[in-house]
Amino acid sequence: MDVKTRNVYTVSQVNAYVGNLFSQDFMLRNIYIKGEVSNCKYHSSGHIYFTMKDEKGAIACVMFAGQRKGLRFRLEEGMQIVAAGAVGVYERDGKYQLYAREIFQDGAGYLYEKYERLKRRLGEQGLFAPEYKQPIPGYIRTLGVVTAPTGAAVRDIINISHRRNPYVQIILYPAIVQGEQAAESIVRGIRALERLGVDAMIVGRGGGSIEDLWAFNEEAVAQAVFDCRIPILSAVGHETDTTIIDYVADLRAPTPSAAAELAVCDVKQLFARLEGYRQELNRRMETRLAFARLKHQRMQERLFYLSPAGRIRERRMQAIHLEERIRAAMTKRLVEGRHRLELYVEKMKGLSPLEKLNQGFSHVTDAEGRTVSDVEQVREGDLLTIHVKNGRIGARVESAEREEGVW
DSSP: OOGGGSOOOOHHHHHHHHHHHHHHOHHHHSEEEEEEEEEEEEOTTSOEEEEEEOSSOEEEEEEOGGGGGGOOSOOOTTOEEEEEEEEEEETTTTEEEEEEEEEEESTHHHHHHHHHHHHHHHHHHTTTOGGGOOOOOSSOSEEEEEEOSSSHHHHHHHHHHHHHOTTOEEEEEEOOOSSTTHHHHHHHHHHHHHHHTOSEEEEEEOOOOTTTTGGGGOHHHHHHHHHOSSOEEEEESSTTOOOHHHHHSSEEOSSHHHHHHHHSOOHHHHHHHHHHHHHHHHHHHHHHHHHHHHHHHHHHHHHHHHSHHHHHHHHHHHHHHHHHHHHHHHHHHHHHHHHHHHHHHHHHHHHOHHHHHHTTOOEEEOTTSOBOOSGGGOOTTOEEEEEETTEEEEEEOSOOOOOTTOO
């Protein structure tokens, strides 16, 4: 064989070519590999060198110091892990290895890490924001349920809904709630019930392990819940179980039974409340009517007194009262006048000459009618007239003598 006629490459060229093939492969640039940790070494530079193996093979791995900030545990021999990163060629040795960016514990630990990572990312995207939550209608007529067609969850939802309100129509979408096809089935159920236009929707299942409930932690399911225009209640597992859709849903219920109680109003309590409203309305109407009647009565009375006829009656009553007061005043004045007159009469009687004449006294006048009160006024032979109580007596003066000691 003539080597000069052939293309000959150096080792470094071959290693570079193979490395380029690895870098152009999309799957190898972002791959998850599961296996057991072996030959783990923490280098003083901060890098971690280890091997991942299973029962049929092994692959060399390295995590550089700059990637270790996301590692929350220490790698130990025999630990089952899932490493995410890129497979590339270390050209100096011509060996391919995994350049790990993230490492998770396999099983529940891995799923929990994946759960926390998706939760942080969706939270940053705003899918959990309270301003996007829709209120659950207080009184629904149709309830959509996305869950398995068999099991305790759907029975509890149906029984509690019928007990609280037998008039509510329940539309069940029989979804797969566990396994590889579960997420896609749940998404189809949400969209189908949204197209039917139910009033509210319950999405959930009974309890289980994190692996059993994982379909409700898928991003596609969370996005379908967020995009749905129908208010959704999440009801996954038991009260202690929390999934991604619990944060995205409009309302989280701790159990499927609690979701039915939150979605369906108790019709008996509703009727009792309506009866209370009716009684309160009647009471208030009676109060308003009584107030209106009293106001009407007062207005009638006011109209009675303020109307022309009423004012005439009022003036007439005032005139009657004034007339009575005038009569009383006049009677009083007459009585007082009569009393004074009687006093004057008695007084005049005491001063009247006639009374004196009646008492035996007499009144003497001379011929000119002048009263004779002094002996010096008459002379012997003068004619005098003596007035007594029942007449007059003519007399002539025989003598007139003054007596000492008499006025």
